[in-house]
Structure formats: C-alpha cells, structure tokens
Amino acid sequence: MRPCSPLDFDPETMRQMGYRVVDLLVDYWQSLPTRPIGKRADRACLEALLNEPTPDQPQPFERVLQEFLQRVLPHIIKVDHPRYFAFVPAPNEYVGVLADFLSAGMNVFVGTWMVGAGATQVERVVIRWLCDWFGMPDTAGGLFVSGGSVANLVCLTAARAHYPDALTRGRVYYSDQTHSCVARAWRILGLREEQLCVLPADEHFQIPLDTLAGQIERDRAAGWLPFCVVANAGTTNTGAVDPLSALAELCEAEGLWLHADGAYGAAAILTEEGKARLQGIERLHSLAVDPHKWLYQPMMAGCAIVRDFEQLRTAFRILPPYLQDKERGAAGIDLCDYGVELSRNFRALKVWMSLKTHGIEAFRQAMEHNLHLARVAEQAIREIPHWQIVSPATLGVVAFRYAPPELSPQQVDALNRALVDKMIQDGFAMVSSTVLRGRVALRMCTLNPRATEADVQETIRRLHQLAVKSASAS
C-alpha cells in the first residue's frame, strides 16, 4: 500500500469531513433569511480574536471548523443574504458552489490544452453561450477571469495592443459613472492621467454623445490619437446603460475600439428590460461580464469577451522554453495565451453545471424577479413623504434619498450617509450610499432571487423609521 502523506486522511474520515461541511452549508442556506445581515467588525477586536503564530500542533478538523463558525463567520457581512441590497449583492447558487468544490477537489488546470483540454472546451462552450446571448459573431471568444476588474483589464489590454501609438499619444473616453476598475486598468496599462478623458454624465447618468463626439474631434486636432471608448452596460451607481448603438456608430466612423463594462448589467440581456436597454451590445469590440454577479455564481467568475478572439492572443501570448511541450500534439486552445494567468482554475465549470442543471429559463425568471423588486422598491419609496427618487429602477438598481424640507442639503447628505450605518446596526437589511449629481443618495440593488416583496417593503419601512428618528434628532 502507498504510504500516507502527513497531509492525508483515511477515506472514511475524508467522507465525514465533507458531509459535515455540506450539512453545515445547507443549514446556513436555510437559516440565512432569519439571520441578521452581519456587523461591521472592529479591527482591534478581530486582531485580538484571531491573530496567532503559525500553528505547530495539529488540531481536530471539527475544532478548526468551530473556530471558523464562532470567531470568523459572525464578523462577515453576508453578501448572499436575501436582504443585502448594498453595493452589488452576491446571492450564490448551490450547483455553482458544488462545482467549485468539484473543481478544487480535482484541482483542474485550465491553462493549456495539453493538460486541460476537456476543461478548456467547456470554458469555450460557456463563452460561446454568452457570445450568442450578446449576438457576437463566430470570431468572438473570451475567457474566464477572477471578476469584473480583471475582465475589463484583459479587454482593454487587447484595445491598447490594437493601436501601436496608444501608449504615447492615445486618448480614451468614458463617463464619470464608470467603475473605478476601468481607470485602474488604464493605469496598469501605462496610460497617463491626461490620456483619460472622463466626461460628466448627462441627466440619465449616460455618457453625453454630442460632448463625446466634439471632444474626439478637438483631441484629434490637438494631436491626440483617440482610440477607445469605454461604455457602461449597467453602472454600479444606478444601473444606467450608455447608448450602445449610437456609440457603435460613432466609434465605427472614428475608428475607435468600443468596449463595454457589463460586469454588472450585461447578463440582463436575458430579460425584456435588459434587451431593450442593451441594444447595440452586439456591435462592441469587447465586453466584460460577471457571472458572479447576475448569474448568481460564487465568486470568482468574470468573463472577458472580445469580438475577435485572436486579438487577445496577439496582446498576451509569450512562449517560454519551459512551456514548449504544450505546442506539440493535438492542436487546441491554450487559454494561458489569451489572458494574464497561467495557472487557471476551472471557473467555467460552475456556470456550465449551473446553466445545465437549471436551464436558462430559471435564470431568466430569477432575473425578471430581481427587476420587479427594484420597481417595487421605487414605488414604495415614492409613496412616502420627503423621499426622492434620484434614479428610477434601472436594471435592478434604484437610487433615492430622504430630504425633509427643514434640513439643509448638507444635513440631508449627512443624514442619508448615517442611515447606512444605522441599517447595519439594525441588522435586518443593508443598503449602501453613493454620490449622484453631487449629493449623497442611497441605493438598493435587488439582485438576490430569494429576496421577497415583503423583504423590500420592510427594508424601506425601517429606513423611513430610522430617517424620521434621525431627522428629529438633528
């Protein structure tokens, strides 16, 4: 018999450990709606609770598990909670969870065709499904990455590589509603601050087309090389989608690369509202989309999609001698040549298994429910005095604020910001704040398919109660 490594367990113990974790997860999922959202943890308290030297003595797995349950989990705000309406919720999906367990358990490597052919093909299949949803041509392709930030980075790397002078005199354009990961991507890619043209969004939180066209013309005249527009396909702030068809016309006429950050909103193409808002998405040069957001998958799962898949290879491929073996034998696709990672885990498995298990219709229904809940929230807010809708329900996001007439704009800002903290203290639900048109606004993102109308109504009722109390105290 093979000797056991000091890191192994006997098969029966392995099974018991696994069953224990599955039982625990199912109980967690069942109890989530009745649990509080979780608290903002105090750093000093957590350092005191958790800091310790590297363990030198073994401990029973059950004890370590209990330590996680008792000391760590209570200090994590539950982004998968049905009443977590803050930022971008991460509702999670059980088949995806099991797929992650499987792919970690078999440690599937999806960097090269030589080693990971089957997994690579599954990834290609899932990416093709997404491309079909977006009406992308046969030349389109892409790959899984950790999330939206890296998906945008990968796509924008292809854009930069397509224009040889981009680094020296290139200029890129996007609205001030664009996620900060886009500015960070350009920074990583070596563009200077003055090469980033950030246009103030219009009253619908969309990029202003005329201003953009005028700016491109002026920049060309001044010697810049306008080369890329980054559109939004669902902003984090308000769910706004830039006018993709009109942007495609402009970019085609001007010879610019049109990328869209659809990390949040692109998957809404499966719904009626999404289809209407995302018109023109089929004309993009590249698109970032995050199955760990609106396809409910466990983190980490983002996708970088490029209209001409080979442009990713042009941008990324380097062949060192220690990888030369991968070049021989059956010709396939080495996904390590199309992005930043060589060691790549099997992120596509969760989307593949999840879509196959539930079928696309279940996802469509869940998303329609999400969109409906945002409209329910908007309606409920409109019905209470002194609450203003700052941005109506758009792709599952509604932005609003409490603004009683007796308070100054500064007091209103402070009050709305404080409401986020008060809601966390309350523990029932969580919302987040942002700044829109220079003023603080609250936002709810109703992305969890397990959230109910009652959850939304009660969250707004509590917000109102807290707001009235705070206003009378200020």
Ligand SMILES: Cc1ncc(COP(=O)(O)O)c(C=O)c1O
């Ligand atoms: C519109 C948008 N783009 C990009 C990102 C960044 O995605 P990730 O957090 O997966 O890196 C987010 C995150 O919420 C987002 O909402």
